[in-house]
Amino acid sequence: MSVRQAVRPGGRSLRVQQAVHAAVGELIAEVGRDALTVPQVAQRAGVTSSTIYRRWGDLATLVSDVARRSLRTDCPIRLTGDFATDLAAWAEMYQDEMDSTPGRNMVRDVLRGWDGTTAACALLEAVRPVVETILTAAGPPVGLSADRVIDAVVAPVLMRLIFADAPLPAGLAREAALRVAAVARTNVPPS
Amino acid sequence: MSVRQAVRPGGRSLRVQQAVHAAVGELIAEVGRDALTVPQVAQRAGVTSSTIYRRWGDLATLVSDVARRSLRTDCPIRLTGDFATDLAAWAEMYQDEMDSTPGRNMVRDVLRGWDGTTAACALLEAVRPVVETILTAAGPPVGLSADRVIDAVVAPVLMRLIFADAPLPAGLAREAALRVAAVARTNVPPS
DNA sequence: ATCCTAACGCAAATATATTGCTTTTATCCC
């Protein structure tokens, strides 16, 4: 039921993994996630169903596995060194990226493969290094940890994406970023 | 695939619903969520599998449906009228309730039944009236909406519950509540 | 009381998931 990281990282195992991942991507585009089945993926990838079941456990885990790999972890923001500016710019980009059709699909797919007990997924871990980069570039504001920033900026986006009925308000993440930056500034002893 | 609210709210339909819900609760306690199957639930409830498939669509939707009903929506906090005090007290209670085994299971079950497109679920809607009650009892602080409070207090709890590896830090929600209350205070013109 | 039909039961047909055993083939070690 759990994804085994392929003990053998090359050769046939790798080819099978690539073929299966590609098949999932193609078929989701063709028939949609809801009509996707394991036997279908197996046939398209040229493997047997039992291979998929043994390696991934079930369809949700497989799709979740594929979805995770579409996460971008880099920070395509030009850093100015000004904390409020940098964080706001990144926050805006983050919200746009998550609140898109592929972004929402990815969140949905990752959650469907979640087993509920172990660590949820890489969704947050992909975000932390970026936030830390922005923090250190700014040198970093008093009393602000990456955790605090993620709680303030990322959490509302994810929460509303999943649980809220209404679409995300424009500027939600950007304003949260500016707010948390402003609070940090008030904590700085006024020289 | 979607939960049809029983068009007939009484009689046999109601009895079937109650029997099925009870069976789900019992069997989850006995064999665990992961070993639960539709035929098993059907047998325990004294109905046929096709009844369950036709009415709920699949197991995840059924379990999600049951989980939603275990949400408590009332506010068991004695309101003092002081915003910071009341919100902090509720936040602490909320975190404790969500960060328990039944709380985490509920979140997990609700998400597993999520179809990813429509409104996620009642998890947030159950919280909003409570926050609004606290806000109005305090009369309400300048520049603070229920949304803002939920973003600040509830979002980090839910996000970490789902996506974070580490256990919830003690006092996470309480401190977030105090922080948002403090910010609100600074917005009030100093009489 | 009688009609209407949503909801259920039954059972057959289909689809999906699991598993024991065999075969292939990376990888390791000489």
Next chain:
DNA sequence: GGGATAAAAGCAATATATTTGCGTTAGGAT
């Protein structure tokens, strides 16, 4: 290179779950 080893894949039989057509039951309305 060449052989030993075991992980990973294939195959096929089996078990389990899901879907579906059709007849039946019983709320709820007239």
